[in-house]
Amino acid sequence: MDRKLKFSLKTALIAAAVILMAFGIPATKALAGELVIYSGRHYVDAIMDEFTKQTGIKLTFHRGGTVELFNRMMAEGDRTPADLLITVDAGTLERARIAGALHPFTSDVINLAIPAKLRAPDNSWVGLTTRTRVIVYNPELVTQEEIDLLNSYSAVTLPQFKGRLGIRTGSNVYPQSHAAMMIAQRGEAYTLAWLKGLVRNAGDNIFPSDMRVVEAVAAGEVHLGLVNNYYVYRGLLDPKWNIPPTRLAYIVPEQATDQLGQAFNISGIAISAHSKNKENAVKFIEFLTGAAANADIAQGNHEYPANPAAAALPQMRPLIELRLSPVPLAVMARYMVPAIDLIDKAGYR
Amino acid sequence: MKYQYSSAAVLTTGIAALLATPLLFVIYSALTTDGALWIRLWQTRLPFLFSNTLSLLLAVGLISLVLGVSLAWIMARYEFTGKRIWKWLVLLPFAMPGYVLAYAYATIMAPGGIFHNFWVLIGGDLASMPSLYSFWGVALILSLVNYPYVYLLTYMSLLKTNAHYEESALLAGASKTRVAWSITLPMARPAIIAGLALALMEVLADYGTVALLRYPTFTEAIVRQMQARFDPYGAAAIGAVVLILTISLMLIERYFRGRKSYTQVVGGARAYQPQKLRGKSLVLVSGFFLLIAVFAFFAPVAMLIRLSLMGSVIPDLLSSLLSSLIVAFIGATVAVVVVLPIAYLNVRNKTFLSKISSYAVAMGYSLPGPVIAVGLTLLVTTFVPALFGGFVVLIFAYLVRFSPIALQSQEAAIQQVSTNLEDAARILGKSPIQTVREITLSLIKPAVFTAWILVFVDIIKELPATMMLRPLAFDTLAIQVWMMASEELWELAAAPALLIVIVGLFPIIYFVGKMEQGGGGRDGKGI
Numbered sequence: 063m064d065r066k067l068k069f070s071l072k073t074a075l076i077a078a079a080v081i082l083m084a085f086g087i088p089a090t091k092a093l094a095g096e097l098v099i100y101s102g103r104h105y106v107d108a109i110m111d112e113f114t115k116q117t118g119i120k121l122t123f124h125r126g127g128t129v130e131l132f133n134r135m136m137a138e139g140d141r142t143p144a145d146l147l148i149t150v151d152a153g154t155l156e157r158a159r160i161a162g163a164l165h166p167f168t169s170d171v172i173n174l175a176i177p178a179k180l181r182a183p184d185n186s187w188v189g190l191t192t193r194t195r196v197i198v199y200n201p202e203l204v205t206q207e208e209i210d211l212l213n214s215y216s217a218v219t220l221p222q223f224k225g226r227l228g229i230r231t232g233s234n235v236y237p238q239s240h241a242a243m244m245i246a247q248r249g250e251a252y253t254l255a256w257l258k259g260l261v262r263n264a265g266d267n268i269f270p271s272d273m274r275v276v277e278a279v280a281a282g283e284v285h286l287g288l289v290n291n292y293y294v295y296r297g298l299l300d301p302k303w304n305i306p307p308t309r310l311a312y313i314v315p316e317q318a319t320d321q322l323g324q325a326f327n328i329s330g331i332a333i334s335a336h337s338k339n340k341e342n343a344v345k346f347i348e349f350l351t352g353a354a355a356n357a358d359i360a361q362g363n364h365e366y367p368a369n370p371a372a373a374a375l376p377q378m379r380p381l382i383e384l385r386l387s388p389v390p391l392a393v394m395a396r397y398m399v400p401a402i403d404l405i406d407k408a409g410y411r
Numbered sequence: 412m413k414y415q416y417s418s419a420a421v422l423t424t425g426i427a428a429l430l431a432t433p434l435l436f437v438i439y440s441a442l443t444t445d446g447a448l449w450i451r452l453w454q455t456r457l458p459f460l461f462s463n464t465l466s467l468l469l470a471v472g473l474i475s476l477v478l479g480v481s482l483a484w485i486m487a488r489y490e491f492t493g494k495r496i497w498k499w500l501v502l503l504p505f506a507m508p509g510y511v512l513a514y515a516y517a518t519i520m521a522p523g524g525i526f527h528n529f530w531v532l533i534g535g536d537l538a539s540m541p542s543l544y545s546f547w548g549v550a551l552i553l554s555l556v557n558y559p560y561v562y563l564l565t566y567m568s569l570l571k572t573n574a575h576y577e578e579s580a581l582l583a584g585a586s587k588t589r590v591a592w593s594i595t596l597p598m599a600r601p602a603i604i605a606g607l608a609l610a611l612m613e614v615l616a617d618y619g620t621v622a623l624l625r626y627p628t629f630t631e632a633i634v635r636q637m638q639a640r641f642d643p644y645g646a647a648a649i650g651a652v653v654l655i656l657t658i659s660l661m662l663i664e665r666y667f668r669g670r671k672s673y674t675q676v677v678g679g680a681r682a683y684q685p686q687k688l689r690g691k692s693l694v695l696v697s698g699f700f701l702l703i704a705v706f707a708f709f710a711p712v713a714m715l716i717r718l719s720l721m722g723s724v725i726p727d728l729l730s731s732l733l734s735s736l737i738v739a740f741i742g743a744t745v746a747v748v749v750v751l752p753i754a755y756l757n758v759r760n761k762t763f764l765s766k767i768s769s770y771a772v773a774m775g776y777s778l779p780g781p782v783i784a785v786g787l788t789l790l791v792t793t794f795v796p797a798l799f800g801g802f803v804v805l806i807f808a809y810l811v812r813f814s815p816i817a818l819q820s821q822e823a824a825i826q827q828v829s830t831n832l833e834d835a836a837r838i839l840g841k842s843p844i845q846t847v848r849e850i851t852l853s854l855i856k857p858a859v860f861t862a863w864i865l866v867f868v869d870i871i872k873e874l875p876a877t878m879m880l881r882p883l884a885f886d887t888l889a890i891q892v893w894m895m896a897s898e899e900l901w902e903l904a905a906a907p908a909l910l911i912v913i914v915g916l917f918p919i920i921y922f923v924g925k926m927e928q929g930g931g932g933r934d935g936k937g938i
Contacts, residue, residue, distance in 0.1 A: 124883045133641050134883070137792050137799055157641075225538060231625065233639060266542045268625065270899050283522045402639055403455060411625035 102128030156395030219259025433786030441651030479561025506915030510619025515711030824858030
């Protein structure tokens, strides 16, 4: 090949590379009216299509981990393309609110639909579904006496459950917000002792997801575990798992009046402070919290709808029968960083 | 003879300064961080991270030393059946990023995995089954992927040893063991230490392995500080501590690599005549090689193939492959181009400035991906927020981390081009630019290509910086492996992991081929 030609080829390649990079610069540019959503949760697409059909507003989802998306939004600051942020926990949302990344708003529709306990006081974030922490166990491997014993979160740290307990990694927001709620009620020393007990009893049985804990319980790898309630229902009801109830059941702990109450959390949504489409964003939240859509998104994931008028799956134990922790989520969120510190301190990886 | 020094010097200094900014910004942020943060870090994390990281370095260092030196010794000093094949096999672990090996072993040791089943079969107590999620689990995995650094450098050095010294000692009545300990190994020591330093730098930079196996180290703590706490300043502070460790390792490596001339070949140097291995010792040696090849490569790869064939393939495998290839192509191309003027100037017209520039670029190799990502995040969000989350930043991170590889190989190549050739071209009326283009460039082309391949493969394998800086939903192969493996979706991670390993095999094939031709040349850094 002619050397000159080779050279121009190389130059062209470099030019192409530079152009390619230049095109990569704008992260995402939204069309007018379109809503860009950073979503840490996957919802049924049909519900989203329904919203676009009703309003003509196009939705673009960027999916990822809740914390990853939160971090990205913080780093992008006022240039973030995100109009809305959907997360799987309230702690992250409250941290975004404190950082000034969220847009508070008033909506009578939402105020009526969602109980105040599941929203930020100024509606900076709004709960969509409620999830609770349960003790999952394998009825073939846990005796009735032991089940009676397991009426509190601390019970799983008892010596007889050593090597039999499965938990999720401490780097996840579920154990973190659970610990944060406990700090709010019982203080740091109590919570640290609990976390250390978890680590002691779990040993190597630390799983990357709640679903893996449920699978491990059903398979007998561990005998009991701490998970969000809907993973148990997913294991029991979802045809992909179809675990028989003889191998998978759960306990709702902390129900006595002198106990903590069941730890809970939400999946929630918030409007970015830097959104250019705040009106459309409010419309979208109103749509999702409406009884019909709210029932759909909750049932699609075996969760409780945040809107009390929306129906949960009939197979699920009614939310009204449960005694939840009295700690408001906004208060829980304040203890997220101390909770992460304690988790580190306890050696909970 | 005069080149356009001034403008060239400005250009090279500019490039070097640009590549050094993330490092400088990490240091700056750490220095300006208020004392309270340091106190908090010291009280909560630093001592424990120190002991965790240092003990890991120690263990991996020892294991890699034993594996690398013994393999190199056998390979350089003995002739045996199948040696040509073994030469390839011992380098295969270079194709495996640590997180892929860790993931493969996690599937092997998980309930239902081969090892787990085997343990149950032989009636082992599950409670006492060795755990991968332990110090020794992590140390073994990281040793298996990094011993080739020690092996390769030691092997090269042993090949070049002058046989006279050893023979004289033997004639004088020294025992073989004594010769090995007092002559051969001391002469190879610079190479051994340089290889060790490279291996340990990789251990310090590793994120995927330790995170997957839940063993907290400095690097893992940096990512955690960023992701769980969104605390870039705390992350920068931990990053600065890592820097002290990695830069000292890099200086050690540079120092000892520079002392290669220890084994100087002057006058009647003669290569060692390898001894023929037969019978029992042949079986022993072959068994040793086989054991390592199986554990470090064949068993995990077989597992990946088996999992890939189980049916479920991630739907976006093809687009991930494409994403990986595109960024690797751009990154490698830009890397070999931008360091060229720095390499050229630093060889041909060494000045204080050119030396500093060369060092500034080389420093990047000692930066773990997460440290670069933290530096860039701070830098970009402060000064050019519009660039955050775009490709430019990601490619730039790759440049900082991997262009040192290109620099080193080009500097070495330019050194070998005689200035006479360039002078001749000038006398014949070519302009300086023409001379560089037509003489120097065409002569160093193989080295540029070598560097390109190395950078390309390293980018394909890179995980933490990609994870922290990639554009939204830009999922490379490494990201796919990571997302799937860290969710224990074992089957789904297999196909992208296998693709990474396959890409990683290319440079090994290429270099072993070159070594066979007797070239040797590179010291294997960064393969």
